[in-house]
Amino acid sequence: MHAFDSEKIQAKLLTSRTQELVEIIGLSAALTLVEIRGGIRLSVPTRVKPEHWLVQHIGIEALKKLVDYYKGEEIEIDRCVRALSAIKEQQIVEESEQGTSNAQLARKYGYTERGMRKLRRRVEKTEPTPQIDLFE
Numbered sequence: 732m733h734a735f736d737s738e739k740i741q742a743k744l745l746t747s748r749t750q751e752l753v754e755i756i757g758l759s760a761a762l763t764l765v766e767i768r769g770g771i772r773l774s775v776p777t778r779v780k781p782e783h784w785l786v787q788h789i790g791i792e793a794l795k796k797l798v799d800y801y802k803g804e805e806i807e808i809d810r811c812v813r814a815l816s817a818i819k820e821q822q823i824v825e826e827s828e829q830g831t832s833n834a835q836l837a838r839k840y841g842y843t844e845r846g847m848r849k850l851r852r853r854v855e856k857t858e859p860t861p862q863i864d865l866f867e
Contacts, residue, residue, distance in 0.1 A: 744814035748807060755800045760793035762811075762818070769810035775801040823847070824854050 745753065752761040764773070767788055776783060779795050786794055823836055833847040842850070 744817055745811055746809040749809050749811050749814075752808075756789065756793040756796045760789035762815070763788050764808055765811045766815065768808040769812075769815075771808060772805050773808050774805050775803060777803040820850060820854055823850060827851060 749761060749765060752764065755761075756764075775797055776794075777798070779791065779798050781791060783794060785797075789797075819840065823840060826836060826839075827833070827847075833844045833851075836842065837844045837847050
């Protein structure tokens with residue numbers, strides 16, 4: 732299971748279906764479902780069993796909540812490409828700020844070193860900078 736920080740994800744990047752999923756099972760479990768099943772329907776079981784394949788991905792508690800809400804339904808899991816991309820970029824920037832080299836990051840995330848440099852420049856340009864109010 733991955734750990735995601737809800738403060739780093741803009742709600743506008745998530746579809747309404749995914750936002751509903753977040754409310755039901757939590758952000759980390761919802762994004763894990765998006766990652767492993769995005770674009771594919773998910774048949775929600777009618778009963779919670781500890782050996783169900785979803786337990787290893789989202790945990791037993793999230794599965795219980797999913798079953799309580801959707802019991803036996805087949806639900807659409809959206810791909811949320813923009814949200815997953817934003818999360819990945821944020822993880823790369825954080826690891827870079829902690830001293831991981833561009834070469835290491837490129838290998839880990841399947842980029843080139845040049846791609847890493849471009850990503851970092853793009854992210855640095857989009858980060859808010861403090862503005863001075865001239866009329867204060």
